[in-house]
Amino acid sequence: MYDELAAALEALVAGEPDGIANMANAAGLIWETLPDLNWTGFYRNLGEELVLGPFQGRPACIRIPFGRGVCGVAAATLELQRIDDVHAFDGHIACDSASESELVVPILRDGKLLAVLDLDSPRKARFTEADEAGCRRLAAILAAAI
Numbered sequence: 001m002y003d004e005l006a007a008a009l010e011a012l013v014a015g016e017p018d019g020i021a022n023m024a025n026a027a028g029l030i031w032e033t034l035p036d037l038n039w040t041g042f043y044r045n046l047g048e049e050l051v052l053g054p055f056q057g058r059p060a061c062i063r064i065p066f067g068r069g070v071c072g073v074a075a076a077t078l079e080l081q082r083i084d085d086v087h088a089f090d091g092h093i094a095c096d097s098a099s100e101s102e103l104v105v106p107i108l109r110d111g112k113l114l115a116v117l118d119l120d121s122p123r124k125a126r127f128t129e130a131d132e133a134g135c136r137r138l139a140a141i142l143a144a145a146i
């Protein structure tokens with residue numbers, strides 16, 4: 001699944017320099033491909049906070065300070081966050097009450113945080129090690145395209 005997803009993403013972003021357009025198509029592709037998601041998209045690093053970028057799903061909170069919520073912790077630590085039960089995560093920001101589990105992948109270029117890729121699921125423990133590895137691949141492709 002992730003082989004195909006990575007190949008499709010490479011093809012979608014090839015030759016397109018606009019990062020917002022590439023994030024928008026990436027969100028659409030992930031949303032259409034991966035099952036059991038209720039939200040997927042991007043928060044961009046605009047200084048001391050993350051700001052909502054292209055996404056699929058319900059309208060979400062717009063600004064997230066570094067260190068707050070799952071996305072903010074990923075941004076502050078530059079570490080991927082795979083959370084089986086978001087209700088057990090201290091400081092989780094509930095944008096959509098349907099969310100039960102979450103995967104957040106920092107997108108870095110030259111060691112600098114560009115954005116985070118956020119996937120939310122209505123199913124507890126939806127994200128596996130395979131999803132973690134697969135989404136790291138997607139983030140690596142996006143690092144050169146946003």
Ligand code: SME
Nearest residue numbers: 060069070071092093095
């Ligand atoms: N739940 C996230 C906030 C973003 S939304 O899920 C779209 C968090 O705690 O970072």
